[in-house]
Amino acid sequence: MRSYSSLLSYIALGVLAVIASKTGILNAYVQIVLMFIGINVILSTSLNLVNGYMGEFSVGHAGFMAVGAYITSVLNVMLFTQSSLFGPPLLNPSSALFLFPVTLLIGGIGAALAGLLVAIPSFRTRGDYLAIITLAVNYIVKSSVENIQVIGGARGFMGMRNVINSMQDIINIPWALVWVIICVGATVWIIYRFVNSTYGKGIVAVRDDEIAAEIMSVNTQRMKMVAFMLSSGLAGIAGGLFAHVLGYINPGTFTIMKSTEVLVMVYLGGMGSLSGSVLSAILFTIILEAFRPLQVAKWVVVPLLLILLMLFRPEGIMGHRELTDIFPRLRRWFGAKEERG
Amino acid sequence: MALLEVKEVTHFFGGLRAVYNLNLSLENGELVGLIGPNGAGKTTMFNLVSGFYRPTEGEIRFNGKDISGLRPHQVTSLGIARTFQNIRLWNSLSVFDNLCISQHHLLGYGFLQSVLRTPKFRSSERRVKKTAEEMLRMLGLSHYALEFPKNLPYGLQRRVEIGRALSLRPKLLLLDEPAAGMNPGEVDELIDLIRWIRDEFKLTVLLIEHHMRVVMNICERIKVVDFGETIADGSPEQIRQNRRVIQAYLGEEEPVNA
Amino acid sequence: MSFEIFFQNLLNALQWGSFYALIALGYTMVYGVLLLINFAHGDIFMVGAYIGFFFATLLMGKYAGFSTGLPPAVIFGLTVLVTMVLTAGVGVAIERIAYRPLRRKGASRLYVVITALMCGLILENGNLALLGASRRNFPELLPNTVHNIAGVTFSNVKILVIVTTILVFILLETIVRKTKLGMAMRAISYDRMAVPLMGIPVDTVIVFTFILGSSMAALAGVLFATAYPVLEPYMGALVGWKAFIAAVLGGIGEIRGAFVGGFLLGFVEIFVAALFPSTLRDLIAFSILLVFLSIKPTGIFGIARATKI
Structure with a gap:
């Protein structure tokens, strides 16, 4: 039973959040913030896979997010809603309830394939040169979207609200929140299991010493493929959720600025610390919201705060450690059976 | 031959x-x-x-x-396994993990199974860990299983590197x-x-x-x-x-x- | 493309590439010494343009009711000099306040990179918060005479930009190859550990590098403002990222790489814009970059360090 305690408590919390939203205890603003926290958790943990565990420096996470966001949104609007772009819905709008996770997954797969644009060069390129490639991919995705007029080009794309609405017409609960909660749980679960398997630890071996890894039986190319595709795929899912939470996306949303935010979350949390990424995503989202009244000055105060934070904790909040390393008693709840090693 | x-x-x-x-x-x-x-x-x-x-x-x-x-x-x-002139252990992984990871080619499972923790994954992990444990015991390194290699004296690091090479059979x-x-x-x-x-x-x-x-x-x-x-x-x-x-x-x- | 149009575009590309090259220098030199991608550098360029703006308008008597009555060309020269000095101060200040403490604590260099990103944001948005979103027009200090030779038009500003950039290149190559500090810079990028042991004051070299890089960005800022006289707080962001790309394209850490990479990126952008719809400019330019780096991962002049095992 113990091995499921963390899962059960997460589900309980999630159900509680949904009930509280439904009954109005959590107002719309708090719900939005919760959903942004969730999306940021997915983004930071998935980028940590590449930047933390594998030790590369990807600066184009928003590009993959955009791929997922657009694929999922276009599919959903086309399939389930009446829109000026695509006309009447191709499927019964009520089927959105079941097919939403499918389109979300397709968006994720699309983003994972875009991740190949980085994964394949990464076989030969490392470090800062690879960083440029990720940067270029971010720009390429953004300007590709800008040039596809069918999906709105630079003007953006909307209609995702209707998709959520058609789900809520069937069962009236805040579906966007539900899906964010599910996806966050799934992301953390997947990454946790992956990086704690001997297979997944191969990416840490690549970070520590790629040559030794390749010579000591780790298929480094495959590990890089897996890490990049998993990372970008999850970013794509985060993008799909993001699009449906906001109801409107445009290419300008997915610039280097967005990538920078994710980078900050990863390094603030600590490279290669899953719990650090979760914590810093929560902290960062709350900080951003708390300083919203400052308007323009927000982006002066927040970076200053972050610089100070890094001065005090030059390895991020958690460093390389996990919460369970600092509070061993948590192991009873998380991480289930403590594996030897 | x-x-x-x-x-x-x-x-x-x-x-x-x-x-x-x-x-x-x-x-x-x-x-x-x-x-x-x-x-x-x-x-x-x-x-x-x-x-x-x-x-x-x-x-x-x-x-x-x-x-x-x-x-x-x-x-x-x-x-074919080898050691290196300048020790090349994975320093942010424990000695034990070092010996497990070098068995990557013996794992026989991939990403999906590592997430789903299928029976195959479990048996494979058990086998890999058993090999690593045994190897550490034989080399007299059991005591250092959870240490990071960089914290060990030079001679022991050499020994760990040999152990890592041996654990891939x-x-x-x-x-x-x-x-x-x-x-x-x-x-x-x-x-x-x-x-x-x-x-x-x-x-x-x-x-x-x-x-x-x-x-x-x-x-x-x-x-x-x-x-x-x-x-x-x-x-x-x-x-x-x-x-x-x-x-x-x-x-x-x-x-x-x- | 007719010969005149080609030559016209060539000239435009040289000018456009000059800006990239001048900014890329700062990236490449700091990287060579510290292995740090100084992402605040694009915004140093913006700061340079603004300092230039305020100093020039001050000399022209826009504030405090006095006018120096100097001829515009002299004002331009003074502005360039003073801007370079002041902006170098800003660059060094950032290094002292933000980067050095973190380095001393032995933080992973990526944390310094993130700090650099944050410094860039502070400069951009600090400017926006202080001065507001209104754009500013850089005064016309040099008479913008346009010449026409065989159907190719060029202004004296364009010529000034290109010639300055080439002079800067020669000057910097000389500094790096012939002076003690320059040689120390190269030594550090060659072997980081040995240099302090040889009694070379590393911090002095680092400060010197930031002075050089920031003043070149300031020069680029004033020249840019002279050629395209509209200033806004985010002007350094995109140009900065692209200049960084130019630096990598040339092979980061190499001065001639920064120049060649800058010009190359300028050419690609101008000619793509000339041949295709302008909305495709970034898409094609970055795709070329992606393909190029996939084939030659270390840039034009960069040498792959052989790993010895």
């Missing part, structure tokens, strides 16, 4: 000829030393065998299979200057360790070493290379008396002109 057969291998770095027309044949169970002055091409030879370099010319056969051109991890999965073990930087006590232990490994695991060992006490003590056969070419090949006794070897190490005897 020879376990490893290196046939007329030549390797160039740009214009520099690192290995020239080298032949080497290892029988099952042999313990062979590869010696020569610095820059003679010994480590290049290792890099060629382990697949890190692709030979410019020539052929490398392992168990009858041509392995030149395979990627290093493929070569490793056929059963090789048929051929390449040791690149295992005694480098060791004190006399550690060298004695190492000599015992290498002998024991060969007998215990029924391995073929190819050893690069500058430390003559190690080489002369444990090698059945010694190959001497200089400037990428073989200059001698024979038993320790023969090598000790070979003129060309003495020349390579000590230089030419020249008549003194007054």
